[in-house]
Amino acid sequence: xxxxxxxxxxxxxxxxxxxxxxxxxxxxxxxxxxxxxxxxxxxxxxxxxxxxxxxxxxxxxxxxxxxxxxxxxxxxxxxxxxxxxxxxxxxxxxxxxxxxxxxxxxxxxxxxxxxxxxxxxxxxxxxxxxxxxxxxxxxxxxxxxxxxxxxxxxxxxxxxxxxxxxxxxxxxxxxxxxxxxxxxxxxxxxxxxxxxxxxxxxxxxxxxxxxxxxxxxxxxxxxxxxxxxxxxxxxxxxx
Numbered sequence: 001x002x003x004x005x006x007x008x009x010x011x012x013x014x015x016x017x018x019x020x021x022x023x024x025x026x027x028x029x030x031x032x033x034x035x036x037x038x039x040x041x042x043x044x045x046x047x048x049x050x051x052x053x054x055x056x057x058x059x060x061x062x063x064x065x066x067x068x069x070x071x072x073x074x075x076x077x078x079x080x081x082x083x084x085x086x087x088x089x090x091x092x093x094x095x096x097x098x099x100x101x102x103x104x105x106x107x108x109x110x111x112x113x114x115x116x117x118x119x120x121x122x123x124x125x126x127x128x129x130x131x132x133x134x135x136x137x138x139x140x141x142x143x144x145x146x147x148x149x150x151x152x153x154x155x156x157x158x159x160x161x162x163x164x165x166x167x168x169x170x171x172x173x174x175x176x177x178x179x180x181x182x183x184x185x186x187x188x189x190x191x192x193x194x195x196x197x198x199x200x201x202x203x204x205x206x207x208x209x210x211x212x213x214x215x216x217x218x219x220x221x222x223x224x225x226x227x228x229x230x231x232x233x234x235x236x237x238x239x
Contacts (some may be wrong), residue, residue: 001158005113006035009056020076022045028069028233030101033043033069033083033084033096033098033101033102034067034068034083034084034085034098034102035086036086037086037087038066038067038068038069038070039070040065040070041065041070041071041072041168042107042168043063043072044166045072045166045167045168045169046063046072046168046169046170047144047166047169048165048170048171049061049072049073049074049163049170050071050073050122050168050169050170051071051073051074051095051096051097051170052073052074052076052077053075053170053171054074055118056074059185060175061075062074062075062076064078064093064095065078066078066094066095066098067084067087067092067093067094068082068084068094068095068098068102069094069095069097069098070090071089071095072168073095076097077095077096078094078096080094080096080097080098080099081093081094081097081099082094082098082102083102084102084205107220109117117177119162119171119172119173119174120170120171120172121162121171121172121203122168122169122170123152123162123166123167123168123169124167124168125148125169126152126154126162127152127167129154129155129156130152130153130154130155131153131154131158131220131224131231132152132153132216132217132220133150133151133152133153134140134150134151134152134208134209134213134217135148135149135150135167135209136148136149136151136206136207136208136209136217137149137206137207138163138204138205138206138207139194139205139206139207141203141232146207148232149163149164149165149166149173150163150164150165150166150167150169151163151164151206151217152164153178153220153221153224155231157175158224158229159178159179159224159227159229160175160178161175161176161178161221161224162175162178163175163176176197176204178197178222178224178225179225179227180199181197181198181199181221181225182197182198182199182225183195183196183197183218183221183222183225184196184197184198185218186205188206193207193208193210193211193213193214194206194207194214195208195214195217195218197225206238
Protein backbone atom coordinates (compact mmCIF):
# COMPACT_ATOMS: atom_id res chain seq x y z
CA UNK A 1 0.00 0.00 0.00
CA UNK A 2 2.89 2.35 0.76
CA UNK A 3 4.33 1.69 -2.70
CA UNK A 4 0.94 2.42 -4.30
CA UNK A 5 0.51 5.63 -2.31
CA UNK A 6 4.04 6.73 -3.19
CA UNK A 7 3.51 6.14 -6.90
CA UNK A 8 0.18 7.98 -6.90
CA UNK A 9 1.80 10.93 -5.14
CA UNK A 10 4.58 11.08 -7.71
CA UNK A 11 2.05 10.91 -10.51
CA UNK A 12 0.68 14.25 -9.35
CA UNK A 13 3.97 15.86 -10.38
CA UNK A 14 3.19 15.24 -14.02
CA UNK A 15 -0.45 16.32 -14.14
CA UNK A 16 -0.74 19.28 -16.47
CA UNK A 17 -1.60 22.74 -15.26
CA UNK A 18 -3.34 25.09 -17.68
CA UNK A 19 -0.59 27.21 -19.18
CA UNK A 20 -0.96 30.66 -20.70
CA UNK A 21 -0.06 31.34 -24.30
CA UNK A 22 3.26 32.93 -23.37
CA UNK A 23 4.49 29.87 -21.48
CA UNK A 24 4.53 27.93 -24.75
CA UNK A 25 4.49 24.41 -23.29
CA UNK A 26 2.02 21.57 -23.03
CA UNK A 27 2.75 18.83 -20.50
CA UNK A 28 2.22 15.11 -20.93
CA UNK A 29 -0.44 13.20 -19.10
CA UNK A 30 0.94 10.70 -16.60
CA UNK A 31 0.06 7.68 -18.69
CA UNK A 32 1.90 9.20 -21.69
CA UNK A 33 5.22 9.67 -19.88
CA UNK A 34 7.87 7.73 -21.80
CA UNK A 35 5.36 6.64 -24.41
CA UNK A 36 5.17 9.95 -26.29
CA UNK A 37 7.92 12.46 -27.01
CA UNK A 38 7.49 15.58 -24.84
CA UNK A 39 7.50 19.16 -26.04
CA UNK A 40 10.67 20.62 -24.60
CA UNK A 41 10.48 23.72 -22.43
CA UNK A 42 12.47 26.40 -24.22
CA UNK A 43 15.80 27.32 -22.65
CA UNK A 44 14.98 31.04 -22.60
CA UNK A 45 11.88 30.45 -20.44
CA UNK A 46 13.85 29.36 -17.38
CA UNK A 47 16.79 30.71 -15.41
CA UNK A 48 17.06 27.84 -12.92
CA UNK A 49 16.84 24.05 -12.85
CA UNK A 50 13.16 23.07 -12.87
CA UNK A 51 13.87 20.32 -10.32
CA UNK A 52 16.44 21.49 -7.75
CA UNK A 53 15.84 25.24 -8.41
CA UNK A 54 19.55 26.11 -8.58
CA UNK A 55 20.38 28.93 -11.04
CA UNK A 56 22.01 27.99 -14.33
CA UNK A 57 25.39 29.34 -15.37
CA UNK A 58 27.56 28.76 -18.42
CA UNK A 59 30.31 26.83 -16.64
CA UNK A 60 29.29 24.78 -13.61
CA UNK A 61 25.52 24.37 -14.07
CA UNK A 62 24.49 23.97 -17.69
CA UNK A 63 21.04 23.31 -19.15
CA UNK A 64 19.87 19.83 -20.16
CA UNK A 65 16.47 18.51 -21.20
CA UNK A 66 14.77 15.51 -19.65
CA UNK A 67 13.78 13.27 -22.57
CA UNK A 68 10.69 12.07 -20.72
CA UNK A 69 8.96 15.24 -19.45
CA UNK A 70 10.80 17.94 -21.44
CA UNK A 71 11.83 19.98 -18.37
CA UNK A 72 15.05 22.02 -18.42
CA UNK A 73 17.27 20.59 -15.68
CA UNK A 74 20.88 20.68 -14.53
CA UNK A 75 23.39 17.86 -14.99
CA UNK A 76 23.00 16.62 -11.41
CA UNK A 77 19.22 16.36 -11.67
CA UNK A 78 19.38 14.63 -15.07
CA UNK A 79 22.09 12.11 -14.24
CA UNK A 80 19.73 9.17 -14.79
CA UNK A 81 18.88 6.82 -17.66
CA UNK A 82 15.54 5.19 -18.40
CA UNK A 83 14.06 3.26 -21.32
CA UNK A 84 11.58 5.36 -23.30
CA UNK A 85 8.94 3.57 -25.35
CA UNK A 86 8.66 6.36 -27.95
CA UNK A 87 12.39 5.94 -28.73
CA UNK A 88 12.30 2.18 -29.24
CA UNK A 89 12.92 1.46 -25.53
CA UNK A 90 16.44 2.88 -25.78
CA UNK A 91 18.04 4.41 -22.69
CA UNK A 92 17.67 8.19 -22.56
CA UNK A 93 18.75 10.94 -20.18
CA UNK A 94 15.90 11.74 -17.76
CA UNK A 95 15.41 13.75 -14.60
CA UNK A 96 15.26 12.15 -11.16
CA UNK A 97 11.47 12.35 -10.84
CA UNK A 98 10.89 10.71 -14.25
CA UNK A 99 13.48 8.05 -13.44
CA UNK A 100 11.65 7.14 -10.24
CA UNK A 101 8.28 7.14 -11.99
CA UNK A 102 9.39 5.09 -15.00
CA UNK A 103 11.55 2.53 -13.19
CA UNK A 104 10.04 2.37 -9.68
CA UNK A 105 13.59 2.64 -8.34
CA UNK A 106 14.18 4.66 -5.19
CA UNK A 107 17.05 7.15 -5.01
CA UNK A 108 18.58 8.60 -1.87
CA UNK A 109 17.87 12.25 -2.71
CA UNK A 110 14.19 11.87 -3.52
CA UNK A 111 12.66 15.32 -3.04
CA UNK A 112 9.14 14.31 -4.08
CA UNK A 113 7.74 14.78 -0.60
CA UNK A 114 9.57 18.01 0.26
CA UNK A 115 7.27 20.78 1.46
CA UNK A 116 7.18 23.80 -0.86
CA UNK A 117 8.10 27.16 0.65
CA UNK A 118 6.29 30.35 -0.25
CA UNK A 119 8.64 31.10 -3.17
CA UNK A 120 8.86 27.49 -4.37
CA UNK A 121 5.72 27.61 -6.48
CA UNK A 122 6.22 27.17 -10.21
CA UNK A 123 5.47 30.15 -12.45
CA UNK A 124 3.53 28.07 -14.97
CA UNK A 125 1.46 26.45 -12.21
CA UNK A 126 0.48 29.82 -10.73
CA UNK A 127 0.00 31.51 -14.11
CA UNK A 128 -2.54 28.90 -15.16
CA UNK A 129 -4.75 29.90 -12.23
CA UNK A 130 -4.06 33.57 -11.72
CA UNK A 131 -5.95 36.82 -11.35
CA UNK A 132 -3.34 38.39 -13.64
CA UNK A 133 0.05 37.42 -15.03
CA UNK A 134 2.36 38.97 -17.61
CA UNK A 135 5.81 40.27 -18.27
CA UNK A 136 6.65 43.60 -16.55
CA UNK A 137 9.73 45.64 -15.73
CA UNK A 138 10.63 46.61 -12.17
CA UNK A 139 12.69 49.80 -11.93
CA UNK A 140 15.68 50.14 -9.63
CA UNK A 141 15.29 52.51 -6.68
CA UNK A 142 17.28 55.19 -8.50
CA UNK A 143 15.00 54.82 -11.52
CA UNK A 144 17.89 54.39 -13.96
CA UNK A 145 17.95 50.62 -14.41
CA UNK A 146 15.23 48.00 -14.66
CA UNK A 147 14.75 44.25 -14.47
CA UNK A 148 12.27 42.43 -16.68
CA UNK A 149 10.50 39.46 -15.14
CA UNK A 150 7.32 37.40 -15.04
CA UNK A 151 4.78 38.74 -12.51
CA UNK A 152 1.86 36.71 -11.14
CA UNK A 153 -1.04 37.31 -8.73
CA UNK A 154 -2.37 33.78 -8.00
CA UNK A 155 -6.06 33.09 -7.45
CA UNK A 156 -5.30 31.02 -4.35
CA UNK A 157 -2.94 33.64 -2.86
CA UNK A 158 -4.35 36.91 -4.25
CA UNK A 159 -2.78 39.28 -1.71
CA UNK A 160 0.76 38.50 -2.89
CA UNK A 161 2.61 39.44 -6.08
CA UNK A 162 5.12 36.77 -7.15
CA UNK A 163 8.08 37.82 -9.28
CA UNK A 164 9.91 35.28 -11.46
CA UNK A 165 12.91 35.82 -13.70
CA UNK A 166 11.24 33.79 -16.47
CA UNK A 167 7.72 32.38 -17.12
CA UNK A 168 8.71 28.71 -16.65
CA UNK A 169 10.90 29.10 -13.55
CA UNK A 170 9.97 26.77 -10.71
CA UNK A 171 10.88 29.22 -7.95
CA UNK A 172 10.08 32.91 -7.54
CA UNK A 173 13.03 35.12 -6.64
CA UNK A 174 10.89 37.45 -4.52
CA UNK A 175 7.32 38.28 -3.52
CA UNK A 176 5.52 41.48 -2.49
CA UNK A 177 2.53 41.42 -0.08
CA UNK A 178 0.06 43.81 -1.70
CA UNK A 179 -2.37 44.37 1.17
CA UNK A 180 -2.42 48.01 2.28
CA UNK A 181 -0.36 49.40 -0.60
CA UNK A 182 -1.36 52.57 -2.47
CA UNK A 183 -1.42 52.25 -6.26
CA UNK A 184 -0.27 55.35 -8.13
CA UNK A 185 -0.46 56.31 -11.78
CA UNK A 186 2.66 58.00 -13.18
CA UNK A 187 2.98 60.17 -16.29
CA UNK A 188 4.23 58.35 -19.34
CA UNK A 189 7.96 58.92 -19.71
CA UNK A 190 10.16 57.99 -22.68
CA UNK A 191 7.18 56.11 -24.15
CA UNK A 192 7.09 53.91 -21.04
CA UNK A 193 3.87 53.06 -19.21
CA UNK A 194 4.75 53.65 -15.53
CA UNK A 195 2.91 53.03 -12.27
CA UNK A 196 3.83 52.53 -8.60
CA UNK A 197 2.74 50.78 -5.43
CA UNK A 198 3.80 52.44 -2.16
CA UNK A 199 3.44 51.91 1.58
CA UNK A 200 5.34 53.47 4.54
CA UNK A 201 8.24 54.67 2.44
CA UNK A 202 8.52 51.41 0.48
CA UNK A 203 7.97 52.16 -3.22
CA UNK A 204 8.00 49.82 -6.23
CA UNK A 205 7.88 51.29 -9.75
CA UNK A 206 6.72 49.12 -12.64
CA UNK A 207 6.79 49.50 -16.42
CA UNK A 208 4.09 47.82 -18.52
CA UNK A 209 4.38 47.08 -22.24
CA UNK A 210 1.13 48.88 -23.10
CA UNK A 211 -1.39 51.32 -21.67
CA UNK A 212 -4.02 48.56 -21.49
CA UNK A 213 -1.70 46.23 -19.58
CA UNK A 214 -0.84 49.06 -17.20
CA UNK A 215 -4.56 49.68 -16.58
CA UNK A 216 -5.20 46.02 -15.84
CA UNK A 217 -2.29 45.75 -13.42
CA UNK A 218 -3.24 48.94 -11.58
CA UNK A 219 -6.82 47.72 -11.24
CA UNK A 220 -5.77 44.23 -10.05
CA UNK A 221 -3.21 45.57 -7.55
CA UNK A 222 -5.64 48.15 -6.17
CA UNK A 223 -8.27 45.46 -5.53
CA UNK A 224 -5.70 43.18 -3.84
CA UNK A 225 -4.37 46.08 -1.75
CA UNK A 226 -7.92 46.68 -0.53
CA UNK A 227 -8.32 42.99 0.38
CA UNK A 228 -10.74 42.16 -2.48
CA UNK A 229 -9.76 38.62 -3.39
CA UNK A 230 -12.39 37.41 -5.85
CA UNK A 231 -11.96 37.89 -9.63
CA UNK A 232 -13.67 40.95 -11.06
CA UNK A 233 -16.71 40.22 -13.25
CA UNK A 234 -16.02 40.83 -16.91
CA UNK A 235 -12.25 40.69 -16.46
CA UNK A 236 -10.13 37.81 -17.76
CA UNK A 237 -8.43 35.80 -15.04
CA UNK A 238 -5.02 36.19 -16.64
CA UNK A 239 -3.34 38.11 -19.44
